[in-house]
Amino acid sequence: MATRADIAGIAAAAPVAAALPIAALGEPGQESLRRLAALETGKAFEAQVLSRLGNGEFVVGIADTAARMALPEGTRVGEQLSMTLVAREPRPLFVLERPAAQDAAVFSSAARLIAGLLQNSPAAQPPLPGTAPLASSAEALQPAPLASALKDSLAFSGLFYESHVAEWANGARPMAQLLREPQMQGAHVKLPDAVSELRSYQAEAAADGAAQGPVAAMDLDTGRLITQQLDTLEHRSVTWQGELFPGQTMQWEVREDSSGNNSSVPPAERSWQSVLRFELPSLGKLAATLQLRGGHLQLSVQAGSDSAATALRRQAGALADALHAAGLPLDLMTVRHEPG
Secondary structure (H helix, E strand, C coil), X not given: CEEECEECCCCCXXXXXXXXXXXXXXXXXXXXXXXXXXXXXXXXXXXXXXXXXXXXXXXXXXXXXXXXXXXXXXXXXXCEEEEEEEECCCCCEEEEECCHHHHCCCCCHHHHHHHHHHHHCCCCCCCEECCCCCCCCCCCCCHHHHHHHHHHHHHCCCCCHHHXXXXXXXXXXXXXXXXXXXXXXXXXXXXXXXXXXXHHHHHHHHHHCCCCCCCCCCCHHHHHHHHHHHHHHHHCEEEEEEEEECCEEEEEEEEECCCCCHHHCCHHHCEEEEXXXXXXXXXXXXXXXXXXXCCEEEEEEEECCHHHHHHHHHCHHXXXXXXXXXXXXXXXXXXXXXXX
16 A cells, blocks of 8 residues: 655645555645655655544654654554655655554454364265164155155254254244254253253344354364354255165265356245165165256166166156156156166
């Protein structure tokens, strides 16, 4: 930044319009002009901010001269500055070099915590672990209960805890559901204590103008959850891994399509991709990718063997009919063999 210097107490006779973004000040007195004119161009000088004037300018002591200058917002009285004289005509022109400490951003304790977690987090976040099988057995697998179990496993994983707290505060979510979140379970609180603690925090947050959820004690599990929350916000995707039924593992990934500007698209018309990966006793390894947009579905299945791919193609019609009956028309289905 460049700034013109003026002798304290001398008003501007005719401000000069500068070609650079600098502050042009008044004409200095003869004695002070002689002192400033004697300074070496290109040389750095230490200066001190002596006072602030009513018009927002500052009185700065430099080279045994008190000069009036326009300085950046945030400059404090008593601050030490480094200035380099770059021109003496028509008036002294100094380039201000702010100390690095003045330019450094100041972070809150929460921001420093998040930065530390991100710095120490792995490059690839591990999947969210399922706490229990989605169904008690293979025979118990039914579409509606399975969909509900998948939804609950993701919804109460802790990823959306803060938004759930906000819903609870607005009366849109019962406390019993909050108690299912890992953040509440880790606190080992009873229902009355949880309500009291959340109400107290809600009052404090309102007084501070902050809309945040209760802060849990920082441990490894909490740190893992926070980094997963940040990763979800950045990549718009969540990966879950658990058991479809006892002994049958499954991985599920949900990703919002970010190829377009989804902020202007109604929620019902946004594009989502869901990927299921599992290994079945009769079909082997399977991966199913579902692309959903505006109530229309496209399905791509990768089978680990030719026989599995053939068996799936034979059932494609029955699957399309079932999806149509459920109100989800299948626009396209592909099945291919991809050796794993």
